[in-house]
């Protein structure tokens with residue numbers, strides 16, 4: 001049984017998750033008709049930059065996040081941004097966006113200078129997230145759990161982060177049992193996705209390097225959050 005305060009916690013997180021989304025006029029740019037590798041890279045850079053801004057706003061609504069040490073807040077954001085964006089872009093693929101974002105997003109990612117070796121794990125991940133058919137509470141809580149990962153580089157007070165993460169893990173575990181009574185392993189499978197995210201995050205570091213080698217430019221916000229340039 002989910003307690004009253006756990007219900008309140010979920011409500012706050014889910015409302016923040018739904019409130020902070022890429023503005024539609026930015027997302028709609030995906031539908032414009034230039035498909036060169038350069039154009040795709042520029043559009044994806046714009047999406048990622050907008051998504052990071054959305055992510056920063058979302059984290060401010062995670063109960064307890066703003067009471068963490070300031071530097072730890074930054075360390076958590078920097079350490080989780082890529083994983084949170086894999087989760088978010090995965091929702092776009094699994095949501096089968098009504099306005100055709102799914103197809104164009106896939107097309108642009110496939111033709112943006114990312115080498116084949118990263119494509120397979122990336123799209124396998126998207127497929128495995130899609131197969132979970134997560135409800136929006138699960139998506140919001142899983143993203144929150146990713147952000148509240150204690151062992152990110154440079155986090156000083158890991159215990160404080162662990163306490164926040166455990167609170168979310170507890171309510172997610174209960175929700176999974178309620179939402180998926182026929183699948184007792186569902187919660188474990190959700191957490192398994194977080195392990196896959198870590199691997200993708202390592203691949204992503206290499207993707208960044210290969211883009212930079214080919215002189216691709218990022219925005220100041222992405223340079224700051226990814227420690228590039």
Ligand SMILES: CC(C)c1onc(-c2c(Cl)cccc2Cl)c1COc1ccc(-c2ccc3c(C(=O)O)csc3c2)cc1
Pocket residue numbers: 021022027030041044045046047048051081082085086088089092101105109112218222
């Ligand atoms: C700098 C750039 C080239 C880059 O580097 N690595 C990655 C990157 C890639 Cl290629 C894959 C996964 C993660 C990252 Cl960081 C990217 C692009 O990152 C993206 C981030 C976020 C979206 C994204 C999110 C939400 C939505 C919604 C919605 O919510 O309604 C509608 S459209 C859309 C689009 C797409 C791409």
